[in-house]
Amino acid sequence: MPEVITKSQSQILQTSQPKIAVLIVAAGRGSRAGAGLPKQYRTVAGKMILSHTLDAMRTALPNVPIKVVVHRDDLELYHAAAKGFDLLEQALGGATRQESVRDGLAAMAHIAPDYVLVHDAARPFIDRDTIERLVSALERGAMAVLPAIPVTDTLKAVSDEVITRTVKRDGLYSVQTPQAFRFHALLEAHERATGDQYTDDGAVMEANDTQVRIVEGNDNNFKITTAADLTKAEQMLMMRLADIRTGSGYDVHRFEEGDHVWLCGVRLPFTKRLKGHSDADVGLHALTDAILAALAEGDIGQHFPPSDDQWRGSPSDIFLSFAKDRVLAKGGVIAHVAICLICERPKIGPHNIAMRARIAELLQIDIRRVSVQATTTEKLGFTGREEGIAAQATATVRLPFGEN
Incomplete structure (x- = not known):
């Protein structure tokens, strides 16, 4: 022996x-x-x-x-x-x-x-x-x-x-x-x-x-x-990774004059653009908040305040990658994410696969762990009047027990 x-x-x-x-x-x-x-x-x-x-x-x-x-x-x-x-x-x-x-x-x-x-x-x-x-x-x-x-x-x-x-x-x-x-x-x-x-x-x-x-x-x-x-x-x-947590996020951006919108990391030609301090990608913003919520680490505004000019016009990829890196730093993994975009236009269906693929790439997870959905409000409210787009997101992360 x-x-x-x-x-x-x-x-x-x-x-x-x-x-x-x-x-x-x-x-x-x-x-x-x-x-x-x-x-x-x-x-x-x-x-x-x-x-x-x-x-x-x-x-x-x-x-x-x-x-x-x-x-x-x-x-x-x-x-x-x-x-x-x-x-x-x-x-x-x-x-x-x-x-x-x-x-x-x-x-x-x-x-x-x-x-x-x-x-x-x-x-x-x-x-x-x-x-x-x-x-x-x-x-x-x-x-x-x-x-x-x-x-x-x-x-x-x-x-x-x-x-x-x-x-x-x-x-x-x-x-x-x-x-x-x-x-x-x-x-x-x-x-x-x-x-x-x-x-x-x-x-x-x-x-x-x-x-x-x-x-x-x-x-x-x-x-x-x-x-x-x-x-x-x-x-x-x-x-x-038996400490399983779920976070949710929600974001809204109004329309302004423009010729495209960024949604879930994909550039969509459109008759307007979304107004915001960064590129106003409402889908990635909601998802970033969902991941941060699962970690109990605040929200996107705390880490990337709109009062800070260095983030003006920034691609929202930066924010989502930051949230992903926070999970990895704790020895965890992102198990599943889901985004629901709420708008009348632009139509999301034709871009669904491209959006899922881009999010999977940014989070370094399988596309089968990424869901992107879209719905309307039947012409009701600000989204129904086509004044802007809303997004809600959920994220499930797995961490080692004992990780804060």
Whole structure:
């Protein structure tokens, strides 16, 4: 069995030495996850998988330097996933995982860490306890340490879909990441291993005649590999977001002379325009207020007062993106939004899909989680007299319990 390490992570990290760094490998293509983006950039529970992984690692190790190795074709996706994180400049990966790790280590050599944790980008469920055990083992003199869990399933050797023998599972473990090493020992081992192919960094150290130890891993720390794994990860992440809140918003803007209106982020040709300090997008204003209401964080006027000239003529995309970012900053997701536009004209139906698509783009959620409806007041009231447009909106957000 893996040795049990009890030394507190806080004891290790509160000292100036040893210096720990993290290398996250995100240069793979992830073809087994099915068609689409590389798996580390797929969205689950409202965020890219890499963003979830960075969140988990930064929570476990708040102050250590983190470098991500990325594919040169994914730089734009990487910057989107890494937005808001304080990270070292990314490194560009090679043709194989082994090359990517070697290149990432070389790019970290200038900070000269004592220890390095090498982690897969597609493992967003790494926990602090596992990292404690890894770092503590290094502190006790180990050169290389892997988190591992014992194999519990019966193992069979198979040839041409026929079982040839049963493999004894005694002493067999499946290993996970992050894998922990003394930095210079791992870098040197990778430099010697040029031309060879190994499936993980522990194997690189083994080939270098280095004793590799194990500590207890975590069953939840699985690697997202297949489409089924994506579904499993979504379910696990959503279970953490059990604080479900709903907010509502309402807004009105009158018409004035013009030749178009902005509604739900879409420019509609019209015989008038909506009057307002910004672009007067009544739909996005109501939705912004609904999201802020779900967070109990005031309304659009408090954050973007009409008395402030810097917002004059601004696109309402800015306001909605601000509200979305407030949800993400709390570790939450936007589960569903709905807008009802109240007007006689312009006709909303022909633009419904474009409006939903634009809102989904701004909120970074699936279009199936966005509803846009329209109704009239049967010629009654100011909307019936075509003096303006009203909008009401609702937003459902999910937050971790304990988040204010």
